[in-house]
Amino acid sequence: MSRIKNPFSVNRVATASIATGLALVLTACGGGTDSPTPNDVATNTEGQSEELSGEVTLIAHDSFTFPDELIADFEEKTGLTLNVTTTGDGGQLANQLVLTKDAPLADAFFGVDNSFVTGLIEAGAVDPYTPESLGESATEFAADDAGSVTPVDHGYVCFNADDAWFEENGLAAPETLDDLTDEAYRGLTVVMDPTASSPGAAMLFATVAKFGEDGYRDYWTKLLANDTKVVQGWSDAYYVDFSGGGEDGQYPIVVSYNTSPAYTVAEGSDESTTSVLLDTCTRQVEYAGVLAGAKNPAGARAVIDYLVSQDFQDTVAETMYMYPVLPSGAVPDEWQNWAPVPQHSLDLAPDQITANRAAWLDEWSQLAG
Numbered sequence: 001m002s003r004i005k006n007p008f009s010v011n012r013v014a015t016a017s018i019a020t021g022l023a024l025v026l027t028a029c030g031g032g033t034d035s036p037t038p039n040d041v042a043t044n045t046e047g048q049s050e051e052l053s054g055e056v057t058l059i060a061h062d063s064f065t066f067p068d069e070l071i072a073d074f075e076e077k078t079g080l081t082l083n084v085t086t087t088g089d090g091g092q093l094a095n096q097l098v099l100t101k102d103a104p105l106a107d108a109f110f111g112v113d114n115s116f117v118t119g120l121i122e123a124g125a126v127d128p129y130t131p132e133s134l135g136e137s138a139t140e141f142a143a144d145d146a147g148s149v150t151p152v153d154h155g156y157v158c159f160n161a162d163d164a165w166f167e168e169n170g171l172a173a174p175e176t177l178d179d180l181t182d183e184a185y186r187g188l189t190v191v192m193d194p195t196a197s198s199p200g201a202a203m204l205f206a207t208v209a210k211f212g213e214d215g216y217r218d219y220w221t222k223l224l225a226n227d228t229k230v231v232q233g234w235s236d237a238y239y240v241d242f243s244g245g246g247e248d249g250q251y252p253i254v255v256s257y258n259t260s261p262a263y264t265v266a267e268g269s270d271e272s273t274t275s276v277l278l279d280t281c282t283r284q285v286e287y288a289g290v291l292a293g294a295k296n297p298a299g300a301r302a303v304i305d306y307l308v309s310q311d312f313q314d315t316v317a318e319t320m321y322m323y324p325v326l327p328s329g330a331v332p333d334e335w336q337n338w339a340p341v342p343q344h345s346l347d348l349a350p351d352q353i354t355a356n357r358a359a360w361l362d363e364w365s366q367l368a369g
Contacts, residue, residue, distance in 0.1 A: 055081045056299030059106035061093045061198075062086040063235070065319035074306050080299050089233040090198030090286070091116055097291065101125040104291040108300035110152060110307060114143065114285045115194075115201035118354040121148045126289040127297060131305050134325075141285045141325060143350060149289035152307050153322035156258040156342055157202040158281035159189075162244030164273040165252035174253065176279045177210060180223055187227035190241040190251040193368070195361050196232050199284070203255050204364055205353060206282035206346035213356075220367050230368060244274040259321050259339040262332065272338045281342040286322065 058066070066084050074082055085106065087093055094116035097109055101123055112120060120126050121144060130138070130147035141151035159180070161173040174180055180189055192200030207216045224230075229251060231237045238245040242254040244264055258281055261272040288307050290300040306312055313329035316322055323331065 052078050052080055052298055052302055054296055054299065055083060056108070056296045056303055057083040057085060057106040058108045058110060058300075058303050059085050059087065059093070059097075060109065061090045061111035062088055063320070064111055065315070067315055067319065070306075070312055070315065073311060074303070078299075078302050078306075080296075080302060082303065089192075089196060091194070091196050091201055092233075094120060094198075095196075097125050098123045101292060104293045106291060107294035107296045108288060108290055108303045110288040111198075111286055112149075112289075113198045113202065113287070114283075114350060115198055115205060115353065115357070117143050117149055117287050117289075118350060119357065120289070122354070125292055127292050127294070129290045129301055129304060131301075131308055133305075134308050138325065143285075143287060149287040150304050150308060151285050151325045152288050153316050153320060153325055154283065154285045155322045156281040156345060157199045157206070157255060157284050158258050158342070159203075159277040160242070160244065160254050160256040160260050160274050161277060162242065162252035162273065163275050165243045173275070173277075175277055177207065177219065180228075180253065181219070181226050183226070185226065185253065188251055189223070189226070189253040190229040190231060190237045191223075191255050192234055192237055193230050193232050194364055197234060199234050199255055199257075201357075201361070202282050202284050203280075204360060205348050206280065208356075208360060209282065209346040209348050216360075217363060217367065220364060224368060257321060258342065259323075259335060262334045262338040263321075265334075265338065276340060276342075278340060278342045280346070282346045 064084075064086055066082075071082050071084070074080070087096060090111045090113050093109065094112045096105065097112070097120055104125075126148055128146050128148040130150045134150065138151055141154060143149050143151075159174075159177075163173060166173040171184065174182070174185055179185065191203065194201040194204035204216075207219050210216070211219045229241060231241060234256070237254050238256055238260075240246050241249050241251045242256070243249040243252045245254070245256075258276045258278075261274045261276060264274040265272045288304045290297055290304065294300050308325060310326065310328060313324040313326040316324040316329055317331045317335070323329070
């Protein structure tokens with residue numbers, strides 16, 4: 001069966017998220033921001049103006065897309081030269097930024113999500129910055145009260161099922177987290193290591209929200225004992241192991257996104273071959289920030305301004321498989337049919353994740369080991 005190629009097979013599934021109450025008309029944030037212009041200056045944390053000049057480096061997870069035409073637009077408007085480098089999943093990126101905080105790898109970062117971003121803040125790896133033009137409604141996605149980082153996109157991490165596989169094998173697809181531990185689904189599920197993968201961590205925290213601090217351990221014990229496969233990152237899970245995303249995948253259940261089925265529609269068909277398990281979803285928000293010790297902090301702020309500008313936000317859905325943080329950002333029409341928004345999600349408060357992340361990840365590692 002020939003399928004439409006997911007744009008994130010080269011760049012990223014929305015990683016690697018989408019807000020409550022969306023009817024594909026987002027209510028996330030205030031109006032769009034203007035892109036920086038050549039005569040603009042950035043404002044530092046003391047409110048002082050800084051002229052833009054030189055090179056600026058943005059580091060992101062390896063699924064990030066900054067379209068070439070927008071890089072050219074950014075450089076023309078700011079007079080800066082933008083270098084974009086990518087490395088690993090969002091979780092791997094977060095770990096690298098903490099380890100290198102005394103000798104930062106770039107000036108700004110993008111792609112650390114709400115599962116890991118407070119770790120960056122606690123480690124002192126970021127200088128607080130949120131564009132004033134983003135609007136007060138962006139506080140819905142704020143990582144902390146200090147505005148340490150800037151929300152750029154958001155969505156839902158959910159289990160996905162390969163409906164075509166289940167139909168061919170005469171088995172009803174699962175619907176809930178509990179279903180995945182049933183003997184009927186033994187050896188059918190692939191997940192990501194939450195210590196290395198942001199969607200993997202998001203799903204771990206979703207199980208804590210669902211089953212509690214005691215119950216989540218029992219849940220993962222059962223899930224792993226049901227011959228669930230664990231891989232390091234989303235790309236391998238979805239495009240190599242998932243039967244609905246890759247040519248030779250053997251696992252018809254995978255951790256992915258609620259928007260994923262929009263990209264598994266057979267050519268000439270009006271139906272997706274995969275679906276979302278809506279009772280398994282948790283919200284994910286991805287952030288950008290200025291790295292502490294950046295060589296060009298003014299340039300870093302200009303990059304972040306651009307990431308939440310209307311021009312860039314209009315590309316987020318198509319290039320990163322996520323919802324833009326601006327309600328005015330463009331969203332594909334197809335998402336209305338094949339990217340359902342959950343009525344509820346399994347979420348934890350940021351302070352809960354901050355206080356318990358290390359312990360939960362360590363406990364999971366012991367269970368998986």
